[in-house]
Amino acid sequence: MTRPPEREFLNTSQADWLTLEEELGGDRDGIHNFEIHHTARYREASVCRPVLDEEMLRRDPSVAERIRWPEGRRFAAFLSHDVDGTREHCREQLARLIRTNADAATTVRDKLRALSAVIGLRHRRGRRDLLSPWLEAEKERGFTSTFFVFPTAVSARHPRDLMYHWDDLMPFEGGLQPIRAVFAQVAARGWEVGLHGSIESAHTTGLLEAQRLDVEQAVGAPVTSGRQHNLQFGAAVTPDLLAASGLRVDCTLGSNRSVFFRTGTSYPHRLWSVGGQAWLNVLEIPLILHDGALLRGDNMDLSPESALAFCRGVIARVAAVRGVVSLLWHPENLVKPGYYDLYCSLLDVLREEGAWGTSARNIADWWESSGNAALVDDARRRHFAAGRMA
Ligand SMILES: [Zn+2]
Incomplete structure (x- = not known):
């Protein structure tokens, strides 16, 4: 690369610093701009890494070595879908x-x-089956996932809440079936059906348990995992509301707009009650890779190729610490070019890298029963014995 003459007075390191990374080529967004998400500095930044896990690995490599996953897998992938739409033009x-x-x-x-x-x-009204392809892609690779569905019995409705009802029909496996029947079948096949809590339920007392029971009754299976719609989460109140609702796993802590390890870790961890100043019996599985954040024009707006490379890097970091990488792909995004293909490519990467791809419930059960939770909690206490980690 030829350096422009006005940079010749600079010494090498300054010149390198002032060299625009985009001169080397690279991806652009939908309006051909070079943005932070296209830079190596962002991809390598601490927000894009499980920094707490990496620090623990540095201080005591035996912790990651002693983490166990089923069938000797290297790490886990929590696969998930927020069901924000059930049918085109319903x-x-x-x-x-x-x-x-x-x-x-x-x-x-x-x-x-x-x-x-x-x-x-x-x-x-659309007749395209928006659900089966995701189930098939996972089944083909020996994986399962969690589908978070929105309740019908919702008080204090917000305009951004979802509007489907249990008896609405959705295309599924060649016919039209009520939503409740579709997700009862999904649950019966070994996939998990969780609660996609309403906007207000993340902030207002007394809404979430009724919503959890509504989904449970509709699909005829226990509902123990949740992710709040739009990732609504008030750190001072939502953990207590989740604990009081009967949910034991939450999967909300991530980003709608970008990729970042919001709690600095890829390991499941318990949520903290600000009011009670105590750890709650709700396990958080942080959200890391999100289709809308990666691909949408108003978010990172990566091309599918660039998103795949970016996600590969994140997956490799989680594999190195033997943690959990969470993926969220919305079923209704099947109609958007590139979304489904990218998901399938990522499932292939996960399989090649030795991941256990499964639901929130399976990961939470394994994390606690295998001893991983006790191992990591103890290591956190030893290595980060300050503040509430003590
Ligand atoms: Zn949602």
């Missing part, structure tokens, strides 16, 4: 959304805007 859901938005509107202008969505009711 008229029933759109009609409920229009009604909710119109009721919530406080000005004539907002009410008219809400009602203008009525034009969408002219679309033909």
Whole structure:
């Protein structure tokens, strides 16, 4: 590479520092800009690494060596899907959304805007099965996953809540079936059905347990894992609300917009009660890789090729500490180019790298019964014996 003349007075390290990484080529976003997500500095940054796990590995390599996964696997992948949509152009859901938005509107202008969505009711309801391909991709590779579904019995509805009901029909395996029947079958096949809690349930007392029981009753299987819709999470209140709801696993702590290890670790860990100043019996499996964060135009906006390379790096770091890498892919994104193919490529990477790809429930059960939880908690106490780690 030829250095521009105005940089010739700089010594080598300064010149290197001032060299734009993008001069070397690399990916661009949807409007051809070079952004932070395209830089090596971001990919290598502490937010993109399980820094606590890496530090523990540095201080005591025997901890990672003693972590065990089933069948001698190297690490685990928590595979998950937030069911934010069940059918393309579902008229029933759109009609409920229009009604909710119109009721919530406080000005004539907002009410008219809400009602203008009525034009969408002219679309033909979709017949494409948005669910089966994900199940098949996982089954082919010997994996399972968790589907987080939204309850129907929701008080204090928020306009960003989801509007599907148990008796709405969705395309599944060649026909149309009520949503409750589809997810009852998914649960019966060994996949996990968890709760996708409503917006207000993350902040308001007394909503989450009713929602958990609603899903449990609809699908006829115990519901013990949850992820809050839109990743709503108030650190001062949500952990206590989760504990009181009967959920024992939460999978919310991640990002809608980017990739980062929000708690600095890939290992499952218990949630902290700010009010009670104590650890709760709710295990957090942090969210790491999220389809919308990686690919959406208003987020990282990576090309599928660039996203695959980025995710490979993250997976390698989690494999090195023998932790859990979480993937969230939304079933309704099947219709968006590149989303499903990237998921399948990542499943292949996970299989090649020796991951155990499974549900939140299976990971939580294994983490606690295998001794991994006690091992890592003890190591955290020994190596990070300050503040509440003590
Ligand atoms: Zn959601």
